[in-house]
Amino acid sequence: MAPSAPLWQKLANTLQLTWFSDYSTPPLGLKWRTNSVFIVSTVAIGLFTDLFLYGLIVPILPFMLEDRVGIPQSQVQSWVSGLLTAYAAASVLFSPVAGFLADRVSTRQAPFLLGLVSLLIATMLLFVGQSIAVLVVARVLQGISAAVVWTIGLALCLETVGSDNLGKTIGSIFSFISVGNLAAPVLGGVLYEKSGYAGVFGIGFALLAVDFTMRLLVSEKKVAARYETQDPTQGDLQQTLSNDEDHVEDQEREEGVTEETSLLGQKEADQYKISPDQPAIARKIKLLPCLKDPSLVTAFIVSGIQATILGTFDATIPTVAEQYYNFPALKAGLLFLPLGVSDFLLGPLFGWAVDRFGTKPVATLSYLYLVPILILLRLPKPCPSASSTSSSQELFEVAAAASSCTDQKKQIAIWASLLLLAGAGLAGTSAPSIVEAGSIVKKFHEHNPTFFGADGPYAQLYGVSSMVFSAGLTIGPLLAGALKDGIGYGNMNAVVAGISAVTAVLAFVFIGRPLRLRSWRRGRAGA
Template structure:
């Protein structure tokens, strides 16, 4: 009896590996909604703490470190670059590590540990090197959280429901990205550093508890298996294939990316003659697929646009309307609210109609909207309303370009995995995939502000947005050709 109780306690804490005794709360801890909610909270925490600290960095450098005013801007940019650089470097490493581990929970918790360390250093740091280390830890945390979180989402809901799941998650976390800078500024003004970091530590505690409680579905199925020693692929894969075979056949016409079985064998079969590096990083051969590269490009341009708005909205608000930091932050509300409202709708459309129509529509839609951003000029309330309205319309387009990239990349790599299961191993290549996706996104987020600032200074704000509209036009064309498979009109002309 004592032995059984001990096993149950160890399994409940996910320390033990005796699958004959079920842990407490197995059913709700492995529930799809709880797993997705845990991922959403993890991504929310990452973005929230990032945005919470950004508006007070200048004050930390001036008041706490004692830097002169002429060095503040360059060091703020350096701290932002430290975050992005660490994320770019660590994202593929996080994916490779996660795919070599039996479960996602350990690296997921590792990312949270890095974020906790970063928050402590930011709260207590008194020197510039300590703040740099803190920002690097934040970047490492972002790499693990986004890579592991997206891979866990795909494994939990499947590719057929990934679009609306990602759309809903992005709508939720956009609230954190939207409110954190405003909240950070208000808390710093009213309560100082303890107020800012107090709410940060509270959110970290909630995030830690949820990550500790979650049980992955593949782990939960081990407890239901008759033979506890049988691995995941032996206990789940065959049943899933048998149960979903008819459904996949019925939905085949709605998934242009996936052809017949023979076509898939020819298109997605990997050669056995691969270089040594490809055997160490199994996802590398997939990068020869132009559809996967286009999916990464979509993520890069999305981040490029987000970085552009982060860099230019505050300066335009200041130059055109003489707005302070609080009023400038309010201009981010239309962007975030549009994403929050229509994000799930676009995610549903991706699942229902495919990635091609949504991505082509969203990028084509952004072309005239970005061009119209040359209309606002210095003035009063009417110009502020015009600028806010155009930002809200931009937010609609940004909401539409989030899900297609992730869903498309996941569908392509899943097909490679199905055709070449022995190449990728039991865990598949999904964490590696989202590690690369996170790396590309972080690179776009890093380049976006630099590109926007340079273009705005050299060409002016209106022409800068015209260049971004041109980038969207090129991206829309590439989406039409590659995303979701080759369009029928091009296939017909080829024949």
């Protein structure tokens, strides 16, 4: 460090306090703090923490409402649903706000840290809260944190790895965070049973400490460029876009630029050109003009349907496990494992497939594959259940009958196998929508650099993506509950299969590049 730099200036540079940093003295460890692996790992830990703490609290909410708040047992279910809705609603409403604000600041780190502060306060309120009002505020703060971490995190990933590598990056991240999403409810139940609230929240605070440390240390590549040039305007997304353009030019040279491709290039320029006469709201929320592209709208729909299908599993697996096989909460939670194992193992593979073959084939085939699997979920049949019993004696007798049901193990094995297969399909639905949306907005950015500015509307994009996904997670359980009660579990899955089929058609028609068999064969031969 330069000896003339005051101590406070050195600290500001090291902690990357952009309001006070003069970009004259690089922070300690700038090289590894701007390493792509460390940046992506920080985003992954942030998303993991968000989902883990969400899932960790869910199984103990009923006990908190009864023991601490004094809610009658007959009202617990409605209040649990209300608290879940408060989380989702806050995430839906704040996601576009987070995107809008993030695109107006010079670095992603500050809002990324503020999102974690919101999650920390939420966790503390849940730990000490003894009233409905406190619990509602805590769940709202959790939803705001989720909106920030998903919006800022995905935008930071795009800036770090570029659009060409976004698919496998997202696939790997989703594979990692799926572990937390699945393990948290089971772990929360076990910790509450063994050590009470202290054990549950203790592991939560420990994870928050790790997350905070990584978010504090991470440094964006554009910030590093500012230290290299001592220019606060350097290091924007233009370098990423330039690299992407070079990749496209190399690809065109390999395939041969013909008159037809030149015409297609002109057609693309016209398609993504934005008129300068935009209303005031479009100049502030610059993502709005991009919504004229049906591919972008379809990408949002595909993401929302993915969340809706996930929500139907979240809402029905525990209740069906109890009604069909008298499973307690812990055993019902274990049924989520086969659903998530596929995502964990296949997520990176599907992400690579998106980067290699495009979003259209992966999204279309994944949703088509889910159709027969969802229909087959009507195969598991119930053994005697306790759903219609009232007295403790009847409850005991039916539980004994269920345990001795000769067909029970076979039925559970069929159900778990189908959930495993469903997880494989869901693993293929994660990356296409995110990559497609990022690709479309990048094209708008490339063709309208003056309108969008250096950084583009990427945080706004992922803010809307987070909003749509959260809306799907809200709609899914409501839809599943209404259909299951109205037409039964098997018919409910048939309806969801129909939704998946329609989504596959939309993906085939509207997203991704047109399939070109000759180019695919040439790429396969050169692999």
